[in-house]
Amino acid sequence: MLHQGSWFSSLMILSAIFSLTSLMLKSEGANHTVGDSSGWELLTNYTNWTQGREFHVGDVLEAMIVVSNSILAKICHSSSTVFNYNKDQHNVMQVNSTAYADCGRDNYISLFTNGNDSIIISEVGEHCFICAMYDHCENGQKLSINATL
Secondary structure, eight states: OOOHHHHHHHHHHHHHHHHHHHHHHHHHOOEEEETGGGOSSTTOOHHHHHTTOOEETTOEEEEEEEETTEEEEEOOOTTSEEEEOOTTTOOEEEEOHHHHHHTOOSSOSEEEOSSEEEEOOOSSEEEEEEOOSTTTTTTTOEEEEEEEO
């Protein structure tokens, strides 16, 4: 039979183990395929795509290249945002909410042009991405998510 001090210590240890396990499971994050089968391209309404979805720090956004409705590539990296695209046709520009709203390209946070860019989402808050090629942003190729814990 455990005495009161030993029982309390055991309870505290179990509580710590459950808390750490919960944090480790949370850090793995969920995978979201940007645009689902349409991918990161011009004809997808990303505002509609985000409806009903929850995004958390550590979640993985995946983007796919789509040509003639066939998926050419899909890449996943844990705890990061991955945009995979034809670098001759698209790019990914991380911008603030003002630039997102008006498709401003002058004061961007980051510009990714490799065609296989991994962007780590490490903060709570709004994250905005646009394609800065030609008039792609103006034609809807932009994504805004709000990441929570």
